[in-house]
Amino acid sequence: MRVFRFLRRPSVAADADTSLPGRRGRAVAIKQHTYLLMLVPGLAMYLAFIIWPFANTIRVSFYNWSGLGPLDDFVGLGNYTNLFNRAPINRQFSNALSNTAQVFFLSTVLSTFVGLGFALILSRKIPGSRFYQALYFMPNTLSVVVVGFLWNLLLNPQFGAVNAVLRSIGLDSLARPWLGDPDFALPSIVAVSAWANMGFPVLIFLAAILGIPSDLLEAARLDGASELRVVATIVIPLLWPTLITLIVLNFIASVNTFELVFAMEGSEGGPFFATDVLGTLFYRMAFGGVGGVYAGTGLGGAAALATLMLVIVLPVSVFVIIYQRKVSHEY
């Protein structure tokens, strides 16, 4: 496989003699660094819409602020310590953290690993594989609100299709109020999320599998390796970087989980915080949640939580990017 290197500076610039005196030397130096000017528009956008809001979030996290009026009540690390010490927000924070971790582990299994399984099957030249690829990706095109509404109906305890199917095949004991049962509400939402987003990992894994040189696989088969052995000893190891990338993306998405929980269980992450994640807790703290009741924890506390969320995501992402570079391979 050809590896494309990132654009280099023109060799003429690299070879230029920067020690040339006078105007010619300055002209060469300017020409040599013109590319830096090209970066300015993008950098300005990045600074304005990513770096500045992020820096401002950190700044706000040190203030007691409702979101209205002047930002003048400096509380130092008060908002951070509140998350760990002050009831009931400390209980809600640890619960949301635990639920977010559950979302990550469950979605890794349900979305990433099951997605890998589907991709392995679809990579075989079986009839209708193109159709199934499109079919698996179709839910990705639905908006989260539509998915939430649809599955709210399907999982309804009285007239939902899921319980109706279970009852019709004699599995009455498995029928339950999925979204109202504290033990099943979160796994149900993760399963719905996996259903809605399955197309993405399948697509990525499929592209990676199809990118493996066929001569590698053929050689193994000629040496008598079974299909299972080919998958276990050649395909999976070569998919490792892709798998890591998807797990990291899944980790970031899990920490930022909000929309589907909000659409299916509201901002309180009910029942009794069973589906409360860091995203819904942030929403409640920042905007006061249901009924517009003013939450005194306010934007300052929410900013502290958002900063902590970034502190959780950033090191993992950096670590994995470094690790991925080490294990990546070229064919």
Next chain:
Amino acid sequence: MSDIQKLLSQLHNNELSRRQFITRAVGLGLSASAAVSLATGGRAAAAIQATPAADREPVTVTIWSWREDDVLVWQAAAEDLQETWPGLEVEVEVSDATEFGTKVSTAMQGGQGPDIITTRAGEGYFRPYAEANMFVPLTDKVPGLAEIPEGTLGQVSFGDEVLAVPFASQVWVFYYNTQIFEEHGLTPPETWSDLMSTFQTLKDAGVTPLFVPAREGWVLSGYVDCIGSTYLGDEFAGQLIAGEKQFTDEKFVSLLSRIKDLQPFFQEGYVGNNVPDMDAAFQSGQAAMILYGGWAANTYIEQAPDLEFDFFLSPPDEAGEEPSSYVFVDGGYAVNAASEVQEAALELVKYSATVDYGQTFSDITQEMSSIPGVTATEENKYLQRQIEFAEHAIQNLYRIRSPFDQGDPGISTLLHPLMQGLLSDQVTPEEVAQQLQEGLAQWYEPFQNGQG
């Protein structure tokens, strides 16, 4: 006969409610104010004079709300004020109720808010706006406030200053399907033990006695208001507010136990149901009773015209005792201090504190106006009933719009999830009470003076 005349004929023959008449008349191209005027027999415009009408320029006042009916109400109000302010127009923007608070606070912070804001109620709601001086203080600017009871005004004030004119009051009630009650020979219960017997009779007959949307913590908190107003009573509620009693006292714990005792009469899988499920079950006659706010009555009338239902308040323990109701202000109208048309906005808000406006409001929305003197239309027995119930309201509010809802964490923030936990067997009544008390004692001063 024109379409409008046909509608008028139907209105006079009681084939249409006033609200239905107004909606259809507007649909036929009639202006909202004209429709309201026809529906109510016409009323003179309120005579509120600040500066001479001739000196006033035509202006458009922007109003934000989460209530669809407000479009008709405000258009009618603007029409009524044409004599005092020629050319006064309103532009009402309605947004989703869930996101409304966020939208308003974001816009106000950015200086992009409307001229009139439909607010929620409670001191906690008003605090950030008051501290940032974003709402115009109304105490000395709106003469009509003098007629509104202090308890009501307290729910739209911050400190001593009234910041909004209250528009509607709400009450929690037990709804019951009268047909189902008749079929089983039941009558509205007079005592709590009657209520339990009623539940048992219905359950034995295979009818769902009470449909509970347990996924909605805010509705479950309404159970504490509705059942507690009769069970706890004004005296205990007053002692709670004064810090002389605590939420961990036996009386409050037994209120929670009383609510939990209703569990066997809930529908199967109740923890998985929400309000739309409850509405559908009650409207289709699948459940005999629900416990909900009076505001839903109009929706049920419109969506299920054949449904026959009525209300009752949570019954007392002893026969002959009076039940009490929990009445709270739904919201108010505030004027944006940064409004460029503040005088016109104030004119509209002043008018919203008059009986004329209140009557228009009630005629269109079929909800209880917060303005004293407003009466229910004859054909709306549900509104009449709510107004009767409001006369038995407890004065010491202990949950929604109460002093306990004005700090952080507020009682509603604490109670919504705890009630879900209680009814899904995650926490006991004692634990709910304990966590409530602990949360409130963090900031509620009467609980901090060696008593909390």
